[in-house]
Amino acid sequence: MNHNLIALLMFSSMMLLLLTGKRVFGAIGFVAAAAALMLWGDGGVELPFSAAMKLMKWYPLLTLPLFVFMGYMLSESGIADDLYRMFHVWMGPVNGGLAIGTVSLMVVISAMNGLSVAGMAIGASIALPELLRRGYDKIMVTGVVQAGSSLGILIPPSVVLVLYGMIARQPVGQLWLAGALPGLLMATLFVLYITVRCYFNPALGPALSVEERQQISWKEKFSLLRAGIVPLLIFFCMTGLFLMGYTSLVESSAVGAGSALLAALFKGRLTAKVMEETLRKTLGITCMFMWIILAALCFGAVFDGLGAVKAIENLFIGEMGLSPWQILILMQLSFVVMGMFLDDTAMLVIVAPLYVPLVGSLGFDLIWYGVLYTITCQIAYLTPPFGYNLFLMRAMAPPEVTLRDIYASVTPFVLIMLLTLGLVMKFPEIALWLPRLNYGG
Template identity: 65%
Template structure:
């Protein structure tokens, strides 16, 4: 069989096995093992062992459990609930102020969390009931919570970016820096949408009561202390790393320690909280490790048969596509896959093909792989919220108040998914939005 045919069989086999609903890492590993045995015989038995040792040698993976622990500690210690009250008071006078405040809250949570699920849980448990009680349109605020929660994987310290950096073998610091401005841009686009929508139709977001609007300035300033802990954690973790005082692993340890100290400072740290955070940290970390291991085994076989070079010849030489046409095709395929797969499955499927191909494309962009990583990450955000299998949709259905139906959830996300696509287009037209900050700090 030709390399192209072998690659097609491998991809088709992996997709078919994934449709069975079994564990992703097991399906990827099964395809890799079967392909290796068919191609190389008994000598392929060394493949998983080599992948394991390669996995253990990747320094960046040590940060994963620390970042995940930090996120769970911040979510479970109630710090986000205090942040929401602060945003509610300070943004309440604006049209749709609570919804806009929820978006800003999601930005802050993203900056200390790195996960989408925690932001969604906080928003659905705290923000949704409060805004419903005040008469906000349920479709609007459901979209706000879902769209805002996806910012957790675009702003540092994004766990998805750490996984991408490991598989793509790129510095995670460049990816984090590249994600800052696109993440803030997307949050601003969401907030502008809410403001304009409510301005055109004020019934979507009734004004606050006079008692809430006329809170004394002294009490408002006292509420600002809710933002102290997240800001301190973020500055300690990201600031020390960017300034060169700590390396990546040390910064993740600083973040995890600071989150634990913050929970103790608020007198919410106890043994039960530590056990729950540790248990969820180990569960998520183990899942990530198995997926990366399966991806390494699959990539080893895929590279060994020369499939990447063969597909590159099809795109560039046979079809005579320009580098930008190739990137556009990749993004379209991401969006389609995102309707059926989660972010890790997408990355595992495309990593053997897309990442080497992007490295060979001459786009004239500084920090090209970091820029592509941001495009991939935004597409993951779209994957989280698009039917039929966007898992944020199902999480929202499980956590939202009973008056919000599945149809409301599906309707709510359409404008936010379109705004994410708009941000992808802007990043392709103006790649400097993602590359300026890495270039500035490198310079």
């Protein structure tokens, strides 16, 4: 059988298994292992074994459980609750201020977690009920929580960028720095959108009443500012020391996890229940990503052996005559379409063996492309019918927020994400300036 047909059969078999609801790592790993055995016989067993050894020897992967632990420790210990109370008091007097404070909270949580799940849990359980109680438009604020939580996979430390770095064999430190400015740019655009909408229509986000503002003394306001000191110290210890060259990437993740643990201890919130929940969730997320990376490495090795990447390159450039930018835009469109049905890790594992080598051969920077991929994942998170954050919000939202409200709420934020994607594509320095400043080149 022609190798191109074998590659097509592998791809279609994997998609079929995923559409049946099988776990991502199981579907991808099974197809890769079965294809390896059928193509190369007993020698094919070396592929998954080599992939496992490569995974176990990849030292930066230690950052994954440490950053996840840090995020869940801050969430479970209630430090995130303190942060929202601070934003609530200081931003409440402004129209739309609580929604702006929610976006700010999501930025801080993203800078300490690396996953959208924790941001969504905090936003849906703490911010959303408070916003609805104060008369905020339910469609707007539902979109705010969903879009804000998606920042966790772009603003460092991003677990998704760790996964991309492993599969694309790119330095995670540079990927994190590349995601920082685009993430902050997107958050700023969210804030501008909320500000403008609430300026022209104050009923969407009413300010705190004069009576309620008078009940909060300036002493209490300044006291609440202390809630922001702990996250800032943790972020400085984790990221600041890394950027200044005092700690390595793995060491900075250990500093972050240790700082979060000490913060919970000093606040008297490090209970047995908090520790149990944090460890359980950390273990679950870490194991999931480990299995997915293992399956991705095995699948990519089989694809490389078949020469499928070269065949795709010849198809686009040789036979279709497309320019590098046309090919890149087609790739991003395919991510958006797949994101309607698959999560970010499934998308990356499916297309990385094809897209990453092709992007490199077209002359594009793989660090920059990692940011494009991550922004597209954010768009996919909010894209009906099967956006990841849509289902998380449906599970966590109060009864008065319907599925129709959830779908309607994401449209303006998806447009903002598309604008950010276009800006980063047009001006690559938005993503590449910080890595080049810190690492040279």
